[in-house]
Amino acid sequence: MTARFALINRWQFVAVFLYCSMTLQGLAHSDDSNSSSDRPNVLFLISDDLNCRIGCYGEKQVQTPNIDRLAARGVRFNNAYCQYPLCGPSRNSMLCGLYPNSTGILANAQIFRETIPGRFSLPQAFRQDQYFAARIGKLYHYHVPKSVGTNGHDDSASWEMEINPAGCDRLIEEPDIFSLVKNNFGGTLSWYASPRPDELHTDGIMAEDAAWVLERCAKRKDRPFFLAVGFYRPHTPYVAPKTYFEPYHLDAMPVADDVADDRVDIPNAALMSARKVQDEMSDDLRREAIQAYYASTTFMDAQVGKVLDALEANGLADNTIVVFTSDHGYHLSEKGLWQKQSLFEQSARVPLVIAGPGVTSGGVCGAPVGLVDLYPTLTEFCDVPTTQPLHGQSLVPMTKDVSKVGRGYAISQVQRRKTKKTKPFDGYSIRTATHRLTLWDDGKQGIELYDEVNDPLEKINLADASRSPTSETLELIESLSSQLRLEVAKTFPESGERPEVRDRNYLMTVMGDE
DSSP: OHHHHHHHHHHHHHHHHHHHHHHHHHHHTTTTOOOOTTSOEEEEEEESSOOSOSGGGTOSSSOOHHHHHHHHTEEEETTEEOSSSSHHHHHHHHHHTSOHHHHOOOSSSOOGGGTOTTOOOHHHHHHHTTOEEEEEEOSSOOOTTTTTTSOTTOOGGGOSEEEOOOOHHHHTSGGGOEESSTTOOSSSOEEEEESSOGGGSHHHHHHHHHHHHHHHHTTOTTSOEEEEEEOOTTSSSEEEEGGGTTTSOGGGOOOOOOHHHHHTTSOGGGGTTOOHHHHTOOHHHHHHHHHHHHHHHHHHHHHHHHHHHHHHHTTOGGGEEEEEEESSOOEESGGGOEESOOOSHHHHEEOEEEESTTOOTTEEEOSOEEGGGHHHHHHHHHTOOOOSOOOSOOOHHHHHOTTOOTTOEEEEEEEEOSSTTSOOEEEEEEEESSEEEEEETTTTTOEEEEETTTOTTOOOOTTOGGGOOOHHHHHHHHHHHHHHHHHHHHTSOTTSSOOOOOOHHHHHHHHOOO
């Protein structure tokens, strides 16, 4: 306990110092600032590796009462998708408002300053417009769990204040965590039912830190805030207090039992995220993994609730746009897959809830949207000027009228490589209101077409040649393929080439070593 409170006190000291610096800067620029007391704040909540198996998305088994109550006072986007189902590429895309082909980030452990160093990130745009921009936890990529408690692969220009707590899950419990691969916790399935309470875990500390920051933001009536809170759960290792495991009985965990049949008509490229160690899991282990994932989800939801309570207790809820989402979805044995990096619904689809002033309460929008849309959405809500091109569409009209369809599709992509020595190839997927079409290497490595209305679990690949596609199906494949190729071309910069990932020393050369 002593070490834990020492950790918090150290970060609170740093936060006080930075907050005071921010206050002085804000006063110095008050004459030029656009900010006023009636400009909305932003509370940006993001979970790590969370799929749509949560209550407000119709999953009755998983308990997420706090995300559900946020959805009840806002708009739930039923068909929201990441642009790349991997943490680093997805988060850089979302926070830059650009598709991965324009950020140049297609892997973890990279930051957009290595490719497009002059870009203003989403929080940086708010910061430039005199918002107080702060981060608690994970917004850009982190190696989980090893980077917990550090800045990870963060972007310092995005924030005025950064808080990086580390709890018992990182500092104490790793020797007790079960893993399919010994001493490997972040890249493989691993879990632990902790005997320690919420407030000693990293996400629990973050919720307390967020409440502390919100209390201080409430005292600054003249300056709005952009507070981002990046929870680590349910990312592996699935560590949560054991009380969160208790509602989820092992014999009730929904393990996929039709894997062989489900894979028959799927191109090999679509299944390359599978891992041998996961294929060899027993059904008992599969159930334990799902139980731990659900427990971690409910634990994370409880921390979301504490932050929402703090927002309300400090009188900020009526003038704050709240976003809840995840960086990508997550497989839990469907098609024999686990975790991410596929272009199926379970991996590409994300929860997305927006609530706040002017947003329809309890609305459900069915139009396909993307995480790339959050940048233009939040800047429009808050009248924050943007001078750089954005790929996304604003979702503000949909939050006021959920029947609006906007762009009408979402694009996701991933990169594949057959061996370490072979050239990588791309997979692109377009999700419309009714179908998903995926082209692997422009169709040379396979094509998938799913009817999302009648086959939401994507069990039948209508493009599989063995099914002898009808003329109507072939016409649909051709039409969607043409649309996908046209839209993919727009995801690249004007040069038509992805930006090169530079050595980090390049950043110091361009931006100056300050």
